[in-house]
Amino acid sequence: MKILAIDTSTAVMGVALLDEKKIYAEMTTNLRKNHSIRLMPTVAQLFDEVKWSPNEIDLVAVAKGPGSYTGVRIGVTTAKTFAWAQNIPIVGVSTLETMAYQxxxxxxxxxxxxxxxxxxxxxxxxxxxxxxxxxxxxxxxxxxxxxxxxxxxxxxxxxxxxxxxxxxxxxxxxxxxxxxxxxxxxxNLPRPSVIGWLAYQQYLTGTVDNTFDFTPAYLQLAEAEVKWLEKQKLAKG
The missing domain is CATH 3.30.420.40 (ATPase, nucleotide binding domain)
Incomplete structure (x- = not known):
């Protein structure tokens, strides 16, 4: 089973290509740079280096958070789009669990x-x-x-x-x-290959996420949402 693993939930951006026996490629950076700009070129680069094509992927694994609100959303949206386009399962993995499992x-x-x-x-x-x-x-x-x-x-x-x-x-x-x-x-850094491994273990138990309903584990509202709710309370007196 070929797996694409993605993580943009913190300052770390990670991408890995692996199967149940081997990690073929993995790239991790710990830079506070724009994940939305760098993620897909990194995915394309790894595909090119290992000579895989997107239609060979059997499972998408993604860090579902918690972490940066924007970062989590970028990774999950990218993973969902890829899974939907290829009609393959997606499994979300806790960023915290990934860190611990290492x-x-x-x-x-x-x-x-x-x-x-x-x-x-x-x-x-x-x-x-x-x-x-x-x-x-x-x-x-x-x-x-x-x-x-x-x-x-x-x-x-x-x-x-x-x-x-x-x-x-x-x-x-x-x-x-x-x-x-x-x-x-x-x-200390969550490795995308570990996200892929944990996702594969969940897949073996029959635990996969619904591509359309899958949402990040933010664990709290975004700051903008909190401010909006406060304004609504004040408006209602």
């Missing part, structure tokens, strides 16, 4: 983290136990201080994963002390 051999629990500003963070909690990969706490946006209280009650080693973790390391250390462990930088 450290699935860690013996404790894994907390991927993306900064959401105003003291908030996008977080989830995952663990590999024996042969079972589990989501222990669902992905959410939450005040980081509240999240750290949840983790503190577990009294177990937590591995924090993500480029944004460094922004909050002082606060994390204050709450968790020796329970906090940090991923090294090469493993």
């Amino acid at each position: 450290q699935h051999s860690f013996p404790g629990v894994i907390s991927p983290l993306i900064d959401a500003r105003r003291g908030q963070a996008y977080v989830g909690l995952y663990q590999q136990r024996n042969d079972s990969w589990s989501n222990l706490e669902y992905d959410r946006i939450i005040l980081l201080s509240d999240w750290l209280q949840i983790l503190k009650k577990r009294e177990e080693q937590v591995l924090f994963v993500g480029d944004d973790v460094s922004l909050h390391q002082t606060q994390i250390d204050e709450f968790l002390g020796e329970y906090a462990t940090y991923s090294s930088s090469p493993f």
Whole structure:
């Protein structure tokens, strides 16, 4: 099964071509540049390099968020358009789960983290136990201080994963002390090949998304929507 994997949910833009046995091509950048301009040329470049054509793809995998509102939308819209045009299934994968899975051999629990500003963070909690990969706490946006209280009650080693973790390391250390462990930088970025792999695992269980109904996992309203709702409340008195 040939898979196209796409991720534009954060500052990272990633594209991978793979099947169930091998990664054929993968490109990842961690630059705050316009994903909408760079994504399709990157896809075309990888197709050209591995000598695949779009009609050979059997499955589209995409990071569904959370992350940048605009970034998530770009990746999901591109993936949906490709899946619709080729009449093939699409599977959305949590950006947070992707980040966590890259450290699935860690013996404790894994907390991927993306900064959401105003003291908030996008977080989830995952663990590999024996042969079972589990989501222990669902992905959410939450005040980081509240999240750290949840983790503190577990009294177990937590591995924090993500480029944004460094922004909050002082606060994390204050709450968790020796329970906090940090991923090294090469493993902080979500890899598109991992998105493709996780999507393939979901596909094997019969879990695919409806191309037309599939929507990103923003986990919060866009700032413009929040302001619009506030104006509506004021208008109604």
